[in-house]
Amino acid sequence: MTYCAAIRLKDGMVFASDTRTNAGVDHISTFRKLYQYGVEGERFMVLQTAGSLATSQAVFNKLQSDIDQRAESNLNTVATLFDAAQMVGECMREKMNHAKAVANSSRDGAFTSSFMLGGQIKGQPPELYLIYPEGNCIKATEDTPFFQLGESKYGKPILDRSVSYNTDVRHAARALMLSFDSTIHSNLSVGMPIDFVLYDNDSLALPNGRRIDERDEYFNTIRHQWSDALRRTLVELPKCPDGYWG
Amino acid sequence: MTYCAAIRLKDGMVFASDTRTNAGVDHISTFRKLYQYGVEGERFMVLQTAGSLATSQAVFNKLQSDIDQRAESNLNTVATLFDAAQMVGECMREKMNHAKAVANSSRDGAFTSSFMLGGQIKGQPPELYLIYPEGNCIKATEDTPFFQLGESKYGKPILDRSVSYNTDVRHAARALMLSFDSTIHSNLSVGMPIDFVLYDNDSLALPNGRRIDERDEYFNTIRHQWSDALRRTLVELPKCPDGYWG
Numbered sequence: 001m002t003y004c005a006a007i008r009l010k011d012g013m014v015f016a017s018d019t020r021t022n023a024g025v026d027h028i029s030t031f032r033k034l035y036q037y038g039v040e041g042e043r044f045m046v047l048q049t050a051g052s053l054a055t056s057q058a059v060f061n062k063l064q065s066d067i068d069q070r071a072e073s074n075l076n077t078v079a080t081l082f083d084a085a086q087m088v089g090e091c092m093r094e095k096m097n098h099a100k101a102v103a104n105s106s107r108d109g110a111f112t113s114s115f116m117l118g119g120q121i122k123g124q125p126p127e128l129y130l131i132y133p134e135g136n137c138i139k140a141t142e143d144t145p146f147f148q149l150g151e152s153k154y155g156k157p158i159l160d161r162s163v164s165y166n167t168d169v170r171h172a173a174r175a176l177m178l179s180f181d182s183t184i185h186s187n188l189s190v191g192m193p194i195d196f197v198l199y200d201n202d203s204l205a206l207p208n209g210r211r212i213d214e215r216d217e218y219f220n221t222i223r224h225q226w227s228d229a230l231r232r233t234l235v236e237l238p239k240c241p242d243g244y245w246g
Numbered sequence: 247m248t249y250c251a252a253i254r255l256k257d258g259m260v261f262a263s264d265t266r267t268n269a270g271v272d273h274i275s276t277f278r279k280l281y282q283y284g285v286e287g288e289r290f291m292v293l294q295t296a297g298s299l300a301t302s303q304a305v306f307n308k309l310q311s312d313i314d315q316r317a318e319s320n321l322n323t324v325a326t327l328f329d330a331a332q333m334v335g336e337c338m339r340e341k342m343n344h345a346k347a348v349a350n351s352s353r354d355g356a357f358t359s360s361f362m363l364g365g366q367i368k369g370q371p372p373e374l375y376l377i378y379p380e381g382n383c384i385k386a387t388e389d390t391p392f393f394q395l396g397e398s399k400y401g402k403p404i405l406d407r408s409v410s411y412n413t414d415v416r417h418a419a420r421a422l423m424l425s426f427d428s429t430i431h432s433n434l435s436v437g438m439p440i441d442f443v444l445y446d447n448d449s450l451a452l453p454n455g456r457r458i459d460e461r462d463e464y465f466n467t468i469r470h471q472w473s474d475a476l477r478r479t480l481v482e483l484p485k486c487p488d489g490y491w492g
Contacts, residue, residue, distance in 0.1 A: 153399035154399050154400070154402060154403050156400060156432050157401075157428040157431060160432055161431075161476055162480050170486060171481070173486070178480075185403060185406055185407075186406055196491070198491040209492055210490065218484075218486055221484060225479075225483055225484075226483065229475070230404070230407055231407065231408060233471075233472060233475040233479070234408050234421060234424075234472075235417070237420050237472065238471070240416060244456065244464055245416075245442070245453060245456055246453050246456050
């Protein structure tokens, strides 16, 4: 399984993907599922994936090879983020159809991937797209500032409660760390390390990002503080009135 | 959809079921999905369900009619909770097979239900069973003190964090209320009112239970305090060290 999420805020964007893949619970591996593209000062993009790892890697390879070989249309030349999202969607459908043909299969299901693409091109606003297994896409808005892929439910309540378009980007990053902590706690098939990228809007910088593992001191500090505070808050809630339970 | 959960603790048990059913998002109704059985001072049982409402209601009807008609084997006469769980599982398979035959369908899926049965029979320990759509069942243990059915993921992290076998039963009831609050917040197809039953072990009482709706003062108090505390805790977490995000 996979859990990944991306948030587009007034002042910045945060992207996070776990790195666990599994074929059954007895075949677990670590693979990067978040890649960064761009040109310092010109354009910045992060692409995240969930679904068939083979299809996803075929897409990452094709996109990178188009950049390396300076294909006429590649992630470093497309005019808009929307064009980039369409390129990813079409590339995914092409790779999926190829895999289906090789396998002589009529089912899309086992071969599809989903993607999220976020970033900024100089002179344009920052944007975030969710690219469906069908290859089409939707854009994050002020009303719906975050997207999730994969094992999204365990970690959604904390984002629902604490992230809106005007939330500070570092505050949102902390909420996202806790969202991953909850998910990892509840689903074995989502696992550390987690690849995080934080982007300040209009910086057009290519951040190094951070790979957070079990020994990350800051991550451990906030997840323990969070866990202790939840436990304390629950203990301190008022007792139910007499006769409440009937 | 449905969300229901049941917890078996050292000192008591808590059961909660939402009441929303839906066939698509444009056909939403309110139905009770939690029923109580028993004889004051002798035996206490709560039966909860998720899945096909038609099959579930057929099962509830059959169980009640067997009690009313004093069938040789009914929920008021079975020797153990395990026997009761088996009776429910077998009754469900029978009703499902009948529905499949009427519909001339070969698929189990649309006609199955799941159940949870918990309670206590005089002279025996309190027990809680999860009854699968296949009709077989498992029992809650000290290691795994709660079960959930239906839309379980949004509300699982808070139970994972705060409920263990030795947790106070009223404390666990509050955690379960918040678990429902998170679920309702994230999934439209789970809705108020919520049927709650709290049982003190060895009381062999038949509690009235409580139907919690949007106007329930205590529920609103604790969910607002919880929400405020989460928001405050998140704000008070330490800022990330310089250079953390790379």
